[in-house]
Amino acid sequence: MTGAAHPTLIVGGGIGGLTTALALAARGRPVHVLEKAAAFGEIGAGLQLAPNAMHVLDRLGLLPEIAKHAVYPSRLVWMDALAGEPITAVDLGAAFRARYGQPYIVMHRSDLLAVLLAACQAEKLIALEADRAVVAVEDLGERARARGADGTAYDTELLIAADGLWSSVRGAIVDDQPIGSAYVAYRGTLPIERMSSHAGLDNVVMWVGPDMHFVQYPVRRGELYNQVAVFRSPRYRPGHSDGRDDWGTVEEFDAHYAQTCDYVQGCARLMARDKRWPMYDRAPIAAWVRNRIVLMGDAAHPMLQYAAQGACQAIEDALCLADRIAATPADLPRALASYQAARAPRTARVQRTARDIGDFFHLAGAAASARNATMRRRAETDYAPLDWLYGHKA
Numbered sequence: 001m002t003g004a005a006h007p008t009l010i011v012g013g014g015i016g017g018l019t020t021a022l023a024l025a026a027r028g029r030p031v032h033v034l035e036k037a038a039a040f041g042e043i044g045a046g047l048q049l050a051p052n053a054m055h056v057l058d059r060l061g062l063l064p065e066i067a068k069h070a071v072y073p074s075r076l077v078w079m080d081a082l083a084g085e086p087i088t089a090v091d092l093g094a095a096f097r098a099r100y101g102q103p104y105i106v107m108h109r110s111d112l113l114a115v116l117l118a119a120c121q122a123e124k125l126i127a128l129e130a131d132r133a134v135v136a137v138e139d140l141g142e143r144a145r146a147r148g149a150d151g152t153a154y155d156t157e158l159l160i161a162a163d164g165l166w167s168s169v170r171g172a173i174v175d176d177q178p179i180g181s182a183y184v185a186y187r188g189t190l191p192i193e194r195m196s197s198h199a200g201l202d203n204v205v206m207w208v209g210p211d212m213h214f215v216q217y218p219v220r221r222g223e224l225y226n227q228v229a230v231f232r233s234p235r236y237r238p239g240h241s242d243g244r245d246d247w248g249t250v251e252e253f254d255a256h257y258a259q260t261c262d263y264v265q266g267c268a269r270l271m272a273r274d275k276r277w278p279m280y281d282r283a284p285i286a287a288w289v290r291n292r293i294v295l296m297g298d299a300a301h302p303m304l305q306y307a308a309q310g311a312c313q314a315i316e317d318a319l320c321l322a323d324r325i326a327a328t329p330a331d332l333p334r335a336l337a338s339y340q341a342a343r344a345p346r347t348a349r350v351q352r353t354a355r356d357i358g359d360f361f362h363l364a365g366a367a368a369s370a371r372n373a374t375m376r377r378r379a380e381t382d383y384a385p386l387d388w389l390y391g392h393k394a
């Protein structure tokens with residue numbers, strides 16, 4: 001069974017896939033999105049969006065809708081999770097906005113997905129198909145073909161893999177696997193009334209400690225409070241634990257957080273324990289393209305979440321890809337090569353930085369004390385080290 005030929009097929013309707021659909025449609029290109037879940041939606045909790053992503057969302061005209069759901073935090077605060085004391089902060093106020101031209105926001109993932117989905121549904125050039133898992137792709141030279149589980153084949157001029165960390169399409173370009181980090185996250189939201197304040201409920205607060213960190217911030221106009229508890233599992237064994245659920249357990253969570261200050265322990269106790277997210281990334285790759293198949297988002301550059309940039313980078317990819325295609329619409333190979341050249345080095349740097357940030361968060365003993373002493377000397381408006389990341393305009 002062969003479906004109609006599509007100018008552009010996007011495999012995966014997450015944040016990356018839907019943003020790409022909007023960016024392409026805004027430049028007049030029809031798009032068909034295939035999503036394996038029964039409905040378009042997001043699980044998980046909060047999302048931080050830095051100015052580099054906000055520029056793209058602004059270019060796509062989405063900021064008025066996003067503003068209805070977002071929170072604009074005052075500061076990013078680093079706290080010592082054992083001592084309960086401040087380490088440093090980044091002021092997100094007027095000087096930050098003036099420097100980067102956009103604010104730093106936090107919001108519920110499902111709210112962002114709902115904004116993207118509504119915009120896609122309002123766009124005639126975008127067709128959305130849920131409950132459509134792609135089980136195979138074929139490189140046909142000047143075309144590509146995706147095959148659904150029921151055998152339906154979708155032929156296309158351009159197949160964009162936006163199918164995330166566990167991308168099956170990526171196998172058409174590179175033979176690699178996600179790399180387990182031994183860290184696991186528990187996350188969820190609570191009504192904000194249930195929280196007591198320590199470092200400011202309107203801030204993004206990052207508690208750091210030995211082999212752990214704990215992130216807190218408000219979402220959904222400040223009605224909900226998002227918490228992410230991350231720790232290293234002592235039971236994780238590289239190559240043996242992947243795909244198993246006998247590591248990063250609730251017992252390990254409680255045992256690891258027993259060393260933290262009373263406030264962190266109290267907040268962590270409020271969290272649901274029914275689902276855990278093992279943390280994986282992959283090594284950066286330089287080649288994202290094979291003829292008419294191209295990678296984007298986590299399918300191209302999955303990273304540990306420690307820089308809070310995975311979705312931001314997917315959003316940057318989306319606009320870059322659409323702009324390059326619009327620049328040479330009759331020459332897709334050139335457009336794809338130009339997209340890859342623009343995006344691969346930058347996202348590789350973010351992937352590596354995310355790992356480094358994790359190592360820095362998770363220090364213990366004398367190394368942690370030295371880190372804290374160094375960080376305490378920086379000014380809250382010392383933005384220069386952030387310029388390469390937040391100052392990027394796609």
Ligand SMILES: Cc1cc2nc3c(=O)[nH]c(=O)nc-3n(C[C@H](O)[C@H](O)[C@H](O)COP(=O)(O)OP(=O)(O)OC[C@H]3O[C@@H](n4cnc5c(N)ncnc54)[C@H](O)[C@@H]3O)c2cc1C
Binds near residue numbers: 049
């Ligand atoms: C704990 C945690 C916190 C994070 N916090 C942040 C943050 O604050 N800021 C930030 O920028 N990033 C953050 N990230 C990273 C961010 O979540 C990801 O980078 C982002 O979701 C990637 O978007 P994507 O669309 O590329 O992939 P995904 O969100 O994984 O979407 C992929 C989509 O493809 C679909 N799919 C998969 N396979 C198929 C198939 N075969 N056929 C059809 N459809 C398929 C999936 O169902 C899904 O809808 C965080 C990640 C974690 C784990």
